[in-house]
Amino acid sequence: xxxxxxxxxxxxxxxxxxxxxxxxxxxxGEQLPWATIFINITGSFLIAFLSVLTAADGxxxxxxxxxxxxxxxxxGGYTTFSSFSLQTFDLLRADAPLRAVLNMVISVGICLAAxxxxxxxxxxxxxxxxx
Numbered sequence: 001x002x003x004x005x006x007x008x009x010x011x012x013x014x015x016x017x018x019x020x021x022x023x024x025x026x027x028x029g030e031q032l033p034w035a036t037i038f039i040n041i042t043g044s045f046l047i048a049f050l051s052v053l054t055a056a057d058g059x060x061x062x063x064x065x066x067x068x069x070x071x072x073x074x075x076g077g078y079t080t081f082s083s084f085s086l087q088t089f090d091l092l093r094a095d096a097p098l099r100a101v102l103n104m105v106i107s108v109g110i111c112l113a114a115x116x117x118x119x120x121x122x123x124x125x126x127x128x129x130x131x
Contacts, residue, residue: 006065010073018078031099033087036080037107043079044111045118047071052122059126 018039025035050070054062062070084107091100 003065003068006069007073007076010069011077012073014074014077014079016077017074018080032103032106033083036083036087037103037110039078039080040084040107040111041114043075045114045121047075047079048115048118049122050075050118052119053125057126058122059129 021039022035025038027034051067052058053060054067054070084103088100088103088107091097091103
């Protein structure tokens with residue numbers, strides 16, 4: 001039961017953070033959903049960074065429950081892949097296929113790069129702690 005509670009609390013925190021950032025970053029008349037793109041990029045970095053740091057051999061090796069709280073809960077609640085999918089679909093329905101493709105390329109390409117960067121940064125921080 002405790003792991004489920006950890007995921008639920010983390011998910012609530014991540015969702016609230018996503019909502020607040022979306023509210024702060026969204027501008028009327030945007031051609032692309034930049035807030036969602038930003039959240040997915042930073043979320044991709046963060047999930048890989050935390051995954052490496054909290055792994056059994058990471059700088060801050062953590063329990064399974066802590067990892068569930070951070071990775072599944074906070075990061076899962078924070079990232080917005082379902083929003084990305086709906087917004088891309090809406091762009092296609094609005095007869096804006098170029099913007100839909102641009103949204104997909106930016107979101108998927110940069111999120112993959114951010115994930116790789118997060119893993120590298122997590123590894124570097126882990127190595128610093130071992131001196």
